[in-house]
Amino acid sequence: MTRVLAWSVAMSSKASQAESPRLQLPRVVIVLLVSLGWPAMAGNLTNRFLLALERVRSGSAPRYDQQLILADVIPEPVRRFTNFSGDVSGRYIEALAAVASLRREEDPALDQIVNGVLAHQKPDGHFGAPPSRDFLEDDDMAMLWGNGRLLVGLLQYYRLTRRREVLHAAERLGDFLVGIAPKLHSPPVMLQFQEGKFAVGYICWTQTIEGLVELYRATQRPVFLDLAREIARRTERRPGQHTHGFLTSVRGIVALYEATLDHRFLEQAEQAVRDVVDSGNVLIHGAVPEAFRPDLVRDEGCAEADWLRLNLALWRLTGKTAYLETAERTLFNAFALNQFNTGDFGHRVFAPLAPGRPVPEHFHPLGVWGLGARAWWCCTLHGLRAFCDLFRAAFRKSGDVLYYELPVDGEFDEGGWRLRAESSLETDATVRIQVLAAGKASLKLAIRQPRWAGPLQVRLGTRAVPTRTEGGYHWLETGLRAGGHLEVFYPLRTLEVHLSDLTNAVAVFHGPWLLGVDELTSPTFFDEPWPQNRLLLPEPGLEGDLLLKQAQERRSNPFGVPVAHFLVDYLPGGYPLQLQRTTLRPLAEQTGFSSSSWAFVFRKAGSTRPGPSR
Structure with missing residues (x-):
């Protein structure tokens, strides 16, 4: 059974926020047939998700049809990267199975793709072209990469459907x-592929940890966990390495910790994240x-997508706020910037x-x-x-407390309690x-206070709700009841961040958004x-x-x-004698x-202005 849901961005005015026009999504995204269980959320995150999903299910350049998807398990060279046997097919199955689980729906088209994949499994259990005898060819690693992604996809689909033949194929x-x-x-294989091979490097082997742990x-066969342990010991970051391959491997190590509770693996994952940060590989956005x-x-x-998911997983396991803040900055900036207006994800070239x-x-x-690439063969699916x-x-439950962590759309459904968050952070x-719905057991609500916002303001209907501030959260003093409707207002701060490795260089944030100038x-x-060019920015206030x-x-x-639209003056690099004006936007x-x-x-220019603004 389905129903038609329409999304539009809700608008209201606040004394401290400028009025703005009502925003409209393209027609193809506004109206979508969804299963009865899918939450009718209306925020920016939902709209982005719908755009990505519409691209995968209905996009045409290229179209994700059976021929395109199955080409890498046959293999059949009708498109690029079919030597990465199982990569597109595995990512497609994983993404669409995860979506079906989230929306509590069936997907007959996905069932057909899975059936087609199973029909092409080779007698020795792998998919795609046969490996060389000594595993010393680049295509050997490409095949392993794709098979690793396909293993994860098959197991995601198995969790959804419990089809025994799918588990048998994965096994x-x-x-x-x-x-x-x-x-x-x-030693010969490790020496051959640990340095200088990039997308066909040793990461093609280490990324299989994720699938092995899930298998x-x-x-419950220990041989798969034992192999995951052995591979984890051989996982390390190297200069020039494929970031996606390494981070996928580290996400597998996090899963290995959850399966074994061996803290050495959690420590290894945390150290890997520290190393990525300390080596200057996390940019300001x-x-x-x-x-x-x-x-x-x-x-x-x-x-x-990997960096987002890895930091969210480590935050969930350790409770360290730094991981949540890292994920939040990536979500509102790098992840959003990377998504094209077609719904695809891909590449943006640094300037x-x-x-x-x-x-x-x-x-x-x-x-x-402005030049970039829509990477339909990987990023579009991994982003979805x-x-x-x-x-x-968005929500996290611990004991009798429900924490609202990220100011995005989300839903909590457990123990008879059902809460839904709809974010219009970008408009008001x-x-x-x-x-x-309310459960029988009591539940307290605590709302995270981000550092990029002033003290949160909570209202229930037309009246202000008193909260107690403790440990970086606003705790509601009143109990939750079915039918309650809270409004949480985030007073957005505008902050200047200095980049220590660049002289007189600054970035400007408004709330969680990094502001920039677009051509x-x-x-x-x-x-x-x-x-x-030099921006003329006012001196920061006392706070x-x-x-x-x-x-x-x-x-x-x-x-x-x-x-988050602001006017600023600047001195052009080529003609600083003439003051110009531009708009900063997220x-x-x-x-x-x-x-x-x-x-x-x-x-940043000095605080003395050379002349009147235009």
């Missing part, structure tokens, strides 16, 4: 991996590059790198170029998969939390030499906040953030229009 693939492990652990959970330094050229949607020239030592991106984790991360800085609306800002003039715009953007708005260049790290 046969696991036995294949166990059988070839001695060759992959041999152990499904079968929360992005990680496609390749670790020194090969920092562009981002990758797969890596952004001001010159095409074809080597990456300078200690290069720090000041923005991204990440949304399922994001929706579940508000989240609405509804108590749809589409401010083309003259990118006149050469634009990296030498560190900037007071900027809010821009009044009526420009339509389905992913606009009208609460990078997240990029999803609403064709790809544009962006600047988001700026040189």
Whole structure:
């Protein structure tokens, strides 16, 4: 049974927020047939998810049909990357099975794809082209990568359907991996693939940890867990390494900790995250590059999705707020910037790198170029998969306390309690939390106080709700009741962040959003030499906040953030004698229009203004 749900962005005015026009999603996204159990949420995260899902299910360039998807398990070279046997097919199955689980629905088209995949499994259990005898060819690693992604996809689908033949196929693939492990652990293979191989490096083997741990959970066969342990001991980060491959391996190590409760694996995962941060591979907008330094050229949607999911998992397991804040910055900035207006995820090239020239030592991106790539063969599917984790991360329950953590759409459904959060943070800085059903056991609600906001204001209907502030949360003093409707207002702060590795360089945040200048609306800002432009920013107040003039715009953007548009003056690098003006806006708005260049790290001019503003 289905029903038609329409999403639109709710608008209301606040005394401290500028009025903005009602935003409309494209018609194809507004109306969507969904299963009866799917929550009717209406915020930015939901709209992004629907755009990504519509792309995968109905997009046409290319269309995810049976021929395209199954080409890598046959294999049949009718598209690129079929040597990564099981990569597209595995990611497609994983993403759509996770979506079906989230929305509590059946997916007959997905069933057909899975049936087609099972029909192409080879007698030894693997999928795709046969490996070489000694596993010393690049295509051997490509095959292993794809088979690792397919193992995860088959097991995600098995959790959804409990189809025994799917588990049997996954188990046969696991036995294949166990059988070839001695060759992959041999010195010749490790020496061949640990350095300089990038997408066909040793990470193609280490990323199988995730599937092996899940296969152990499904079968309880210790041999799969033992192999995961052995591979984890051989997992390490190297300069120039494929970031997505390494982070996927680390996510597998986190899963290994959850399966074994061996704290050495949790420590290994936390150390890996520290190493990524300390090595300068996390940029100001929360992005990680496609390749670790020194090969920092562009981002990758797969890596952004991994970084998000990894930090959310570590926050859930450790309770360390730094992981949640890291995930939040990536979500609102790098992950949003990476999503194209078609719904795809892919690559954005860092600016001001010159095409074809080597990456300078200690290069720090000041923005991204308008050129990019929609990576339908990996990022589009991996990005869609990440949304399922994001929706579940909004709420967290511990004992008799329900914590609302991320100011995004989400739903909690447990023990008779059912709460739904709908975020309109981008239009009126508000989240609405509804108590749809109440359980028998009491439940307290605590709402996280982000550092990018002033003290939260909570209302129930028309009256203010008293809260107790403790431990970084606002605790409601009154109990929750069915039918209750809370409004949480986030007073957004505007903050200037100095970049320690660049002289006189700053970034500007409003709430969780990093602000930038885009070439589409401010083309003259990118006149050469634009990296030498200098922004005239006011001095921060006593609390560190900037007071900027809010821009009044009526420009339509389905992913606009009208609460975060500000006018600023700047001195152009090529003609600093003439003061110019531009608008700072969130990078997240990029999803609403064709790809544009962006600047988001700026040189700051002195506080003395050379002349009147235009």
